Amino acid sequence: MGTNRFTTIAKFQPGVPFVEAYGLLLVSLVLGQNGNPVSVVAITSANEGAGTTTTALNLGMMVARTGRKSLIVDANLRKPDMHTAFGFDQAPGIAEVLSGQKQAAEVVRPTNITNLAVLAAGKAAVPPQALLTPQRLAPLVTDLRGRFEFIVIDTPPVLRFPDTLNLARIADGMVLVVPADGGSRRAQVEARRRLERVDAKILGAVLNKVSAREAAALSS
Numbered sequence: 001m002g003t004n005r006f007t008t009i010a011k012f013q014p015g016v017p018f019v020e021a022y023g024l025l026l027v028s029l030v031l032g033q034n035g036n037p038v039s040v041v042a043i044t045s046a047n048e049g050a051g052t053t054t055t056a057l058n059l060g061m062m063v064a065r066t067g068r069k070s071l072i073v074d075a076n077l078r079k080p081d082m083h084t085a086f087g088f089d090q091a092p093g094i095a096e097v098l099s100g101q102k103q104a105a106e107v108v109r110p111t112n113i114t115n116l117a118v119l120a121a122g123k124a125a126v127p128p129q130a131l132l133t134p135q136r137l138a139p140l141v142t143d144l145r146g147r148f149e150f151i152v153i154d155t156p157p158v159l160r161f162p163d164t165l166n167l168a169r170i171a172d173g174m175v176l177v178v179p180a181d182g183g184s185r186r187a188q189v190e191a192r193r194r195l196e197r198v199d200a201k202i203l204g205a206v207l208n209k210v211s212a213r214e215a216a217a218l219s220s
């Protein structure tokens, strides 16, 4: 991974709170679902800047460390970011697959992290909500489920775009990223309500951007 603005678990030793937080997320929210195995998880937030991409990136890396063949999908066609974390080009990606120009196998890229591949956002020639429909997504996700053991999907903010509500239908579960440093409670409640209305399975929330001081107070 080149230099970019994302903080990742690759930069720290195991045991550092930042790293263990993602281990905890993986075990408590994702792997710990009794009897209902979760292998496709969508990460989202109410508004932009909460840390959705950071969470998707680190969760994907954490799952890859457990030995599972993993894929991170950038389904945020509004503000594609995952490719920058890996120093990849934005296109081709999921947009080209959903519009029928490419096959998934042609555009999934291996990373320099063992067991981790990335499907970048690509470039949509039409409005994203025209591509991110359940009809287009279902065959793609079925295909990807056959190739990967675990899939993490980065998505746009729920309160700004309809895209994530369609993604919720094809994911086994969703994780809502809540910024500790801002964002109103009303926004979180509304985001949750919209997801529940499409029968999304909300696995839980990640409280992100917690200061080291607050984190220490929480765990003491």
Ligand SMILES: Nc1ncnc2c1ncn2[C@@H]1O[C@H](COP(=O)(O)OP(=O)(O)O)[C@@H](O)[C@H]1O
Pocket: 005, 006, 007, 045, 047, 048, 049, 050, 051, 052, 053, 054, 055, 081, 208, 209
């Ligand atoms: N847990 C975190 N630790 C450090 N920086 C973070 C964390 N979460 C987010 N950030 C920073 O906050 C900014 C927004 O995060 P990002 O993941 O891009 O949010 P979103 O995808 O929800 O818009 C980025 O600059 C990112 O590096």
Ligand SMILES: [Mg+2]
Pocket: 052, 053, 054, 076, 079, 081
């Ligand atoms: Mg993002």
